[in-house]
Amino acid sequence: MEPEQSAAILKQLKLKVTPRRQEIMNCLGREQSYLSADEVWERIKPRLGSIGLPTVYRILDELAEAGVITRIFLSDRKQNYFLCANQEGHHHHFVCESCRRVEDVEQCGLEGVSRDIARRSGGRVTSHILQINGICGSCCQGHAGAAP
Amino acid sequence: MEPEQSAAILKQLKLKVTPRRQEIMNCLGREQSYLSADEVWERIKPRLGSIGLPTVYRILDELAEAGVITRIFLSDRKQNYFLCANQEGHHHHFVCESCRRVEDVEQCGLEGVSRDIARRSGGRVTSHILQINGICGSCCQGHAGAAP
DNA sequence: CATATAAATGAAAGTTATTTTTATTTATAG
DNA sequence: CTATAAATAAAAATAACTTTCATTTATATG
Incomplete structure (x- = not known):
């Protein structure tokens, strides 16, 4: 930066x-x-x-x-x-449990959820937490099957 | 229970x-x-x-x-x-910031994300965190506009 | 450029959620 | 009933995080 x-x-x-x-x-x-x-x-x-x-x-x-x-x-x-x-645009992150690397996940799909909650219960969504955990590509290849 | x-x-x-x-x-x-x-x-x-x-x-x-x-x-x-x-079926939660009540959110839509990550980077998704925050229906009605 | 002022920082001490350890107790398989 | 591995109590320890207040610094304004 x-x-x-x-x-x-x-x-x-x-x-x-x-x-x-x-x-x-x-x-x-x-x-x-x-x-x-x-x-x-x-x-x-x-x-x-x-x-x-x-x-x-x-x-x-x-x-x-x-x-x-x-x-x-x-x-x-x-x-x-x-x-x-990437400081622009709403997105979330994929976190590798093995090497700690973080990658962008563009897809979010929570706009629909907000609308649903508002419609169903009259509530209002102010924020959300989304984090995907796993093993990244290079860690999967590097030591295949070494996942926890 | x-x-x-x-x-x-x-x-x-x-x-x-x-x-x-x-x-x-x-x-x-x-x-x-x-x-x-x-x-x-x-x-x-x-x-x-x-x-x-x-x-x-x-x-x-x-x-x-x-x-x-x-x-x-x-x-x-x-x-x-x-x-x-509800101990059955994958789902997430809506948390009211005002009254602490927790409601189920059925929609998840993260299966697609897992597939994307696997396809794009060769990675593997093991888990995810999803939590929706907001003001629930009764809190919205009870004191409209009292949201933080 | 000078300077007033609100914001930012340092230093030290404090708080508290959480964990560790070890001896004792208890659930459960046989 | 009994053996044993798992679960719990009690007390002490840890460490992440905060608070407080005196001092410094960025920046708006003249």
Whole structure:
């Protein structure tokens, strides 16, 4: 992720463009997989001299609330975050349980569900969580049958 | 949930049929909304005389892993659990952000996604998380516009 | 450019959900 | 009934995450 892009995203969110925020976005943007708050911290510390862990938590939470980064749900309770190169258009993610790589899943098909809920019960849909888990192509080939 | 049903479910999972496990399933089965481990603990303590909190955590985790109960994802990091009366057929849940009630969502439409991933990248889908959040019908009517 | 101000961050301490460990108890197969 | 493997209690530990408040910094405005 280019510095200009992260700056633009932050400005759009009415957040100040600070080195910490940009560095966190750059760090996640370099990865094709998700990272925990702790992992982000370890990676950006040398680049910034120093940064407090609460700052990392705060920024990750802000960006996730704003929808810039995606929370990845795993069986351990830790929160993990992924910054998708594709910042446009509603889509979801396929998460490889073996190598942690995240791929886009274009198909969503939840517009129909929202309509159904509204029609059936008079309710209103505000958000949804969709995450596909599995073994990615290269992991399937690399060690066929090694899936958990 | 009837005692016979919980016993049958536990036997099918090769888990011992213990009073603690049954009481936890009964407790969740009585609710139309999700509960945290702590809430389950408070509710079953008087019925069992005493039970340790780690036991509650262990049993909830077992049942969730087995797919008998569903983890509900909220913005606070706490784990919450829901036991669906409908134990047959693949489906998902609509969670009311206002009253915590959980309703079934029959439509899923993820079979196509699995096929797509397999075709496009050679990957394999093992599971998926889908949760619809919103305001349920009665909350919408009860206090129209009171949604967060 | 200078500066006022609201937002952002650091540092340290605190909170709490969740887990681990080990000894004891209990469900169940035979 | 009895053996045994699984389940539970109790207490302590862990670690993810938050809070607080003093200090610093980005940025709007003159």
